[in-house]
Amino acid sequence: MAGSRDTVSESQNVGTGAERDWQTRLEVFSKSDFARSFPYWFVPFSIMGLGVYGGIGYNTLISLTDYEGFNEGPDFSPGNLDLEMYVQTVNDPWVWTTSKNTFVLLIVFTTVTMVLGLFLAVMLDRGIRYKEKIQTIYLLPMALSFVVTAQFWLWMYNVNNGLINLLLGAALIWQFSGYAMVVFLAGLQSIPDDQFEAAQVDGASVLRTYWRVIIPQLKSSSVSAAVVLVIFALKAFTFLFSMFGQYRVPKGTDILATLMVREAFKLQNWAYAAAIATILLLMALAVIAPYLHYQHKQGSL
């Protein structure tokens, strides 16, 4: 009798012990950083997850169907999913043309923007570094005679071969060279004066100093600027669309992004457009991957 009572009380003890254990665990969990920060990260995390990765997933899924037109929704039945659209893109000469244009835009746009941005950043940096020289750089336009300025604007607005037409093409570069400038300027500002002075004492001219000492130290600035510029170049649709105001842009400026929008919203070839979108995504990933690798190697990730 006594023994069995003992067993019961013991087992009760075990039961309450386990329960208490469970409760303390819950309590510890509710006080953990994970649980307490939950309300703050869950909402942005789920919006981001749904919007970005959900979108990518849904797009990829559509690209596997034959969905087109307005009549019915996409057919996701397993028998209907195949890579037919991708085969079609590879065989479409226009995809190759636009890919080539995308590639040219990417190279030319990125290079010119970076060179221009670097030049502007160097000028600004010199202005900040050597205060006495700032006037000469910024007052240079003032030094030009009024006649020269007037003639300049006449050229710009010439209807037939005005520079403005050319400048429109350069507008893209102009806009983003500002971004490149800011990135490079931040990089330049972090280089101490004595690097310039040491090079000067070592006998290097100003140009040689920039070429051999300063610009090589802007490697990480260049990489981060280049990544943003390349990705923008890949999806330059908004810019070209707003510049020409139509789905069919001039042939030379037709890139994968404009082709994609045209296929989707003008021709309702949803699945085909989705396949092009996936190709664009892969190209963007191919650009980012070396950057992420570089950042990882530097220990910044």
Place this chain on the structure above:
Amino acid sequence: MANLTLSGTTKIFDDGGEDIVAVNDLDLDIRDGEFVVLVGPSGCGKSTTLRMVAGLDTPTSGTISIGDEPIQDERPQERDIAMVFQSYALYPHMTVRENMSFGLEESTDMDDDEIRETVEDAAETLGITELLDRKPGALSGGQQQRVALGRAIVRNPEVFLLDEPLSNLDAKLRAQMRTELQQLQNDLGVTTVYVTHDQTEAMTMGDRIAILDGGELQQLGTPMQCYHEPANVFVAGFLGEPAMNFFDLERDGDLLVSDAFQYELPSEIATAVEGKTDVTLGVRPESVEITDEVDESEHNLIPATVDVVEPHGDENAVHLRLGDSDQANLTVMVDGMRYLASGQDVGVRFPPDAIHLFDGATGEALYNRELTNVEQVEEIGTAQSV
């Protein structure tokens, strides 16, 4: 090799309409192969002077010449100088070899083989051969310092300029590099200007030291001259650790009087202060004698109370109160084995052959201990530096 001459060199910075005189009418004549240390507190103009010699700052007026050739209007590239920066300013993206080759590539017509040979010779001199293919980021502070030196010596310049090159090293390494730098300079025999705020570096390294304050040269002389025959109160107080003790006194005949004590000058010294009423008496901590018994009758024996004793091991710094002062106003260095208790009453003696007298108004030296007394030390000092 050449001598470096600054004459009437002045630098005025314009700070928003307000003129700041960084260097005022500086005359310096640095002999061929000499090691001169520019020393002074922050803002005394020592770095500006060096930068003007380097060509990084342009003098407002005056001339700077290397040999007989004025260089103040030449760009740094055209001056035959090499400089070691306080931060070393190594090029972080280049290897040590590339760092050292850069100056030769930019300023000489040497071909690649010659450059490699020169760089390797310099690296061997400095013992950094095994570091040649590393980048500065992978080097310790001491190694970076050596590379910075190497970058300067490969150029084989007329003048070396060193801007506080040891200030980023820890105390032990600094002491070691001090000796090494001196040896290196001796071996190379290049005229060297060395800037520091550290009076120990100035005293131990320089053939001559130039003490600057407020943009003006206070004194130029051998370390021993500057230490024992300071030109004014500033130099006397700047050199020496702990600093010289100063007392502002009033002269009454041969007697110097203050609230705390009075001190009778021997007649041969008294003539030096004739006609002055306010006199500053200076005496170095190591020159003061302390007696345990206070014999009231003894001539020039000043009663004092021990305030704090700081043991340094080999010697003790004793802070004393003179008279009824409530603060320690005299520091004395005594032997490390000598025991003095806080609160103990003692007598202090200022040996007449070790005192300095300064004009109370201008701070100019009126009387210094005679260097003949320390000639022996001086000779040893010179022998070491050769």
